[in-house]
Amino acid sequence: xxxxxxxxxxxxxxxxxxxASVSFMxxxxxxxxxxxxxxGPVLDRVLNPxxxxxxxxxxxxxRSHRTIYLQQFVPSHLHDAWTxxxxxxxxxxxxxxxxxxLGTYLVNYAGYGMITDLRNHxxxxxxxxxxxxxxxxxxxxxxxTIVNDIERVQYAMSTVLAEFLQQLFTLxxxxxxxxxxxxxxxxxxxxxxxxxxxxxxxxxxxxxHTTRKGQDKLADIQxxxxxxxxxxxxxxxxxxxxxxxxxxxKAARRLFWANLRSVAAVAISSPLMDIFGAIAIALLxxxxxxxxxxxxxxxxxxxxxxxxxxxxxxxVRKFAxxxxxxxxxxxxxxxxxxxxxxxxxxxxxxxxxxxxxxxxSIRFENVSFSYEPEGEEILKDIDLExxxxxxxxxxxxxxxxxxxxxxxxxxxxxxxxxxxxxxGHDVRKMTLASLRSQIGVVSQETVLFNDTVRNNIAYxxxxxxxxxxxxxxxxxxxxxxITALPLGYxxxxxxxxxxxxxxxxxxxxIARALLKNAPILILxxxxxxxxxxxxxxxxSALANLMVGRTVVVIAHRLSTVRRADRxxxxxxxxxxxxxxxxxxxxxxxxYRRLYDLQFADLELPRVGAAP
Numbered sequence: 001x002x003x004x005x006x007x008x009x010x011x012x013x014x015x016x017x018x019x020a021s022v023s024f025m026x027x028x029x030x031x032x033x034x035x036x037x038x039x040g041p042v043l044d045r046v047l048n049p050x051x052x053x054x055x056x057x058x059x060x061x062x063r064s065h066r067t068i069y070l071q072q073f074v075p076s077h078l079h080d081a082w083t084x085x086x087x088x089x090x091x092x093x094x095x096x097x098x099x100x101x102l103g104t105y106l107v108n109y110a111g112y113g114m115i116t117d118l119r120n121h122x123x124x125x126x127x128x129x130x131x132x133x134x135x136x137x138x139x140x141x142x143x144x145t146i147v148n149d150i151e152r153v154q155y156a157m158s159t160v161l162a163e164f165l166q167q168l169f170t171l172x173x174x175x176x177x178x179x180x181x182x183x184x185x186x187x188x189x190x191x192x193x194x195x196x197x198x199x200x201x202x203x204x205x206x207x208x209h210t211t212r213k214g215q216d217k218l219a220d221i222q223x224x225x226x227x228x229x230x231x232x233x234x235x236x237x238x239x240x241x242x243x244x245x246x247x248x249x250k251a252a253r254r255l256f257w258a259n260l261r262s263v264a265a266v267a268i269s270s271p272l273m274d275i276f277g278a279i280a281i282a283l284l285x286x287x288x289x290x291x292x293x294x295x296x297x298x299x300x301x302x303x304x305x306x307x308x309x310x311x312x313x314x315x316v317r318k319f320a321x322x323x324x325x326x327x328x329x330x331x332x333x334x335x336x337x338x339x340x341x342x343x344x345x346x347x348x349x350x351x352x353x354x355x356x357x358x359x360x361s362i363r364f365e366n367v368s369f370s371y372e373p374e375g376e377e378i379l380k381d382i383d384l385e386x387x388x389x390x391x392x393x394x395x396x397x398x399x400x401x402x403x404x405x406x407x408x409x410x411x412x413x414x415x416x417x418x419x420x421x422x423x424g425h426d427v428r429k430m431t432l433a434s435l436r437s438q439i440g441v442v443s444q445e446t447v448l449f450n451d452t453v454r455n456n457i458a459y460x461x462x463x464x465x466x467x468x469x470x471x472x473x474x475x476x477x478x479x480x481x482i483t484a485l486p487l488g489y490x491x492x493x494x495x496x497x498x499x500x501x502x503x504x505x506x507x508x509x510i511a512r513a514l515l516k517n518a519p520i521l522i523l524x525x526x527x528x529x530x531x532x533x534x535x536x537x538x539x540s541a542l543a544n545l546m547v548g549r550t551v552v553v554i555a556h557r558l559s560t561v562r563r564a565d566r567x568x569x570x571x572x573x574x575x576x577x578x579x580x581x582x583x584x585x586x587x588x589x590x591y592r593r594l595y596d597l598q599f600a601d602l603e604l605p606r607v608g609a610a611p
Contacts, residue, residue: 003333007153010118014110021110022165024103029169031096033177036308038089040181041070043300045081056084060180104162111158119150122336130346131412132371137339140223145339148218149332152211156329164322167315174312181305185287199272199320203265207324210262211331217255224248265324273317284309346414346432354434358519360423362386362409362550368417369404378404380573382418388519391551393561395591396570402554405570406522409552410439422520440518442545446505448497453482454489456497457511468515476511476541478504503537510541521546523553567591 011018041056056070070084074091078084126133126142134142228235228244235244288302362385369379378401386392394402407413408420411427420427427435448456457472458464469489473479481504485491497505513521523542555561562581569577569584569591577589584591 003330003337006337007114007118007157007329007333010114010121011110011157013117014113017106017110017113021103021106021162024099024106025162025165026169027099028096028103028166029171029173031092031099032170032311033173033308034092035089035096036174036177036304036311037181038070038085038092039304039307040298040300041081041085043303044298046085049081056081100166103165107162107165108158111161112154115150115154115157118153118336119146122146122150122340125340129342129344130414131407132345133342135371138219138223138226140221140226141219142339143226144215144219144222145335148222149215149335152215152332153329153336156325160322160325163318167318167322171312171315171319174308174315177308178305178312181301181308182284185284185291185305203268203272203320203324205327206265207262207327207331209331210258210265211328212334214255214258214262215332215335217251217258221248221251221255224251262328273313273320277313277317280313281306281309346411348432349429352429352431355422355425355427355430355438358388358423358438358550360388361421362520362552363421363424364405364408364418365421366418367408367415367420369401369408369413370416371413373416377416378573379408382573382575384568384575386550386552388550389548390566391546391553391564393553393555393564393567394570395555395561395567395594396576397590397594400570401573402570403524406524406552406554409520409522410436410441438518439520439522440513440516440545440549441522441524442506442509442513442542443522443524446497446502446509448493448500448505448508450492450495452487452490452492453485453508456493456508457489457515459512461515464515469511472511472515473508475514475544476507477537477544478507478511478541481507507537507541510545514545519549521549521551523551523555 037058041058045056058068058070060067070088071078074084074087078087123146126146224244224247228248235241284306288306291302364382364384367379367382367384368377370377382405394405396402404413408415409422409427411432414428422430422435449459454466454469455462457469466489470479473482473489482489482491493499493508497508500508553561553564561567564581566578567581567584568575569589571590577584577587577591579587585595586592
């Protein structure tokens with residue numbers, strides 16, 4: 001019920017469409033029941049002309065014994081039984097069709113509207129989560145929730161809901177007709193109600209469980225698809241197509257069996273309702289025969305009663321299917337709301353204030369960090385200050401915590417102990433937007449979008465002038481190769497910039513950071529994956545980018561950090577040493593060891609060289 005209540009809250013903005021659709025669907029049910037009442041006059045009057053055309057009886061109201069005649073619903077100038085019944089049949093069918101169209105359109109308008117809002121809210125929740133959230137959940141799982149789980153809910157809250165409302169009012173008004181025509185015979189149907197409710201509840205719970213399992217298996221397939229499509233070059237390079245195909249086939253087979261279990265749960269509903277319906281009709285035929293033989297009911301009225309019972313049986317049978325669809329939607333919504341309710345590790349504090357423009361320093365004050373609450377500490381008691389305008393290089397062995405350290409500055413993660421201060425302000429008390437607007441990031445893994453070169457450079461600033469974009473590209477030494485592209489700045493570069501070389505992608509990322517013009521810059525191994533020529537161009541572009549900014553540089557290649565004002569050496573999550581390049585070489589510590597490892601091959605004599 002809690003999940004259902006949360007889903008229905010999304011329908012509140014569309015309350016008038018829902019209310020109008022309910023009204024139109026009520027008219028559909030009423031007119032449908034009215035057409036059932038016409039079966040009796042067709043048999044007793046139209047097909048029996050000798051009975052006359054006066055006072056064509058529809059039904060009598062209980063207790064008051066007031067009789068309702070068909071002539072009350074047609075123009076008074078119609079007198080023949082055929083014309084009266086034909087007019088009522090055609091007019092009620094036309095009105096029913098109009099109401100059905102309007103009701104279906106409005107309920108789908110509300111259903112698709114609420115699902116659009118739900119999808120937008122889910123995407124907003126996911127996109128605003130911290131980096132830790134995306135490390136815990138795979139891309140395929142997130143995409144499956146946004147696409148497949150939402151699709152399940154959408155089907156239930158639009159298409160199924162429209163038919164559900166129509167069948168609900170058909171059931172209500174047809175039940176009234178059954179009582180009016182059948183009298184005591186109608187009470188026989190109540191014997192089957194407990195069995196129908198019990199079986200529908202049992203089947204519904206099973207459907208919800210199997211649906212959730214199926215959605216999880218579908219997420220596994222999307223994970224494999226995402227990994228193999230984005231990593232298709234690695235798959236080909238290692239000649240593992242057959243292995244990946246086999247892995248996909250196994251996941252597809254697991255989805256196949258999960259779907260079959262769901263189908264097995266759903267498919268039993270309709271046959272079960274058919275059995276209940278057949279038993280009920282058989283009993284009514286036995287009792288109706290006695291009613292007709294004792295002249296308590298005409299053959300036409302009894303036939304109309306049986307038609308009404310059949311009409312009543314149809315929505316009852318469909319309600320079992322509706323229940324299954326709604327249970328599937330609830331099963332899918334559990335994954336949606338699970339992501340919405342996930343407690344994020346990086347949250348904006350209540351009363352957070354905008355961070356003033358950066359002016360003085362970034363200070364790590366006894367900072368410690370671990371990815372898990374009880375896990376191993378990656379950073380331990382870091383005490384470090386980066387002054388405004390300073391270029392600070394962070395070096396260390398792989399796994400020393402270099403990237404983790406710089407990711408704390410824009411609050412991709414929060415410190416687990418100590419404080420991170422910018423100009424004396426604890427970053428946890430500042431708004432995320434004001435903090436991140438003052439930080440530019442260029443990383444080893446360049447993220448570009450399947451869009452034009454211009455839009456990638458102007459990312460987050462769509463209204464920036466073309467002149468500013470080109471100036472940033474020139475400073476990043478990217479203008480020349482961009483203009484050589486088929487459409488220049490309007491060239492679409494493919495997913496993740498696949499149509500560009502590594503150096504070209506990196507220079508576009510640098511141009512993007514230049515255009516942002518943030519006072520604090522983080523360079524996270526920005527040249528480690530480039531060849532010497534590309535690295536030289538990127539280093540020149542980075543030199544332009546670093547002018548007048550406070551820069552924190554991470555690099556495995558020590559040649560890229562020689563020009564830093566200060567170098568900090570991380571060892572096992574702690575600051576092991578700091579100083580200039582020359583000072584650290586003289587100390588024969590970790591920095592000297594790393595330096596010797598990288599440059600020793602340049603100092604070794606070549607084999608066969610003259611002594």
